[in-house]
Amino acid sequence: MRLLLVEDDLRVAAPLRAVLGRHGFTVRHATTGEEALAALDDVPDVVLLDLSLPDHDGFEVCSRIRRLCDVPVIMVTARADIRSRIHGLNLGADDYVTKPYDIGELLARIHAVSRRTRSDAPAAETPPAAKGPGGIELDPATRRVAVGGVDVVLTRKEFDLLALLAQRPGVVFRREQIISEVWHTSWAGNNRTLEVHVASLRSKLGNPAIVETVRGVGYRVVPEA
Structure with missing residues (x-):
């Protein structure tokens, strides 16, 4: 290397x-x-x-x-x-x-x-763009995210993190599961990196309540009422 x-x-x-x-x-x-x-x-x-x-x-x-x-x-x-x-x-x-x-x-x-x-190479087929909680639009094909029709610029891992959580609004994803699926590792040292990415994601989406911390477990995207 x-x-x-x-x-x-x-x-x-x-x-x-x-x-x-x-x-x-x-x-x-x-x-x-x-x-x-x-x-x-x-x-x-x-x-x-x-x-x-x-x-x-x-x-x-x-x-x-x-x-x-x-x-x-x-x-x-x-x-x-x-x-x-x-x-x-x-x-x-x-x-x-x-x-x-x-x-x-x-x-x-x-x-x-x-x-x-x-492992970040795009898959052969990607699902179409979908609107998620809080008016968030995600397009896996173009890796585009918009809130209320306004594009939000995310880093590669911020997008992967949001896309994972938004798959199942309301479902709690364990820290270990998130690190495994987004960072492709089981190394516990990535916990701090996960926290930083969540904080940045909340700030960029303009609604910190969208990504909720479940103490001692992990994170979830809050479903729309």
């Missing part, structure tokens, strides 16, 4: 490259945002993106990557606040890892986003 490591601190990058190499990854290292964008010509399998870069903020780099291609991006940063997490995922990052991290966790997340990307 080819990784693009975007990290300006050589004290971090050098040992990380060595570890990744021992685990079979081919690593290309970029120290600036511009170098990272130029390196996309080689089409890496996954991008590990630090947010504190000397020329551009990592959020801007992620946004520009998304305009160029759909390569999986994992933000790897010391910024641990929830607003940064949500902002990064809204820009199209596939995952968000905070420093300091366990190398085993990072490796698991790299493999997870890689598997998810491979």
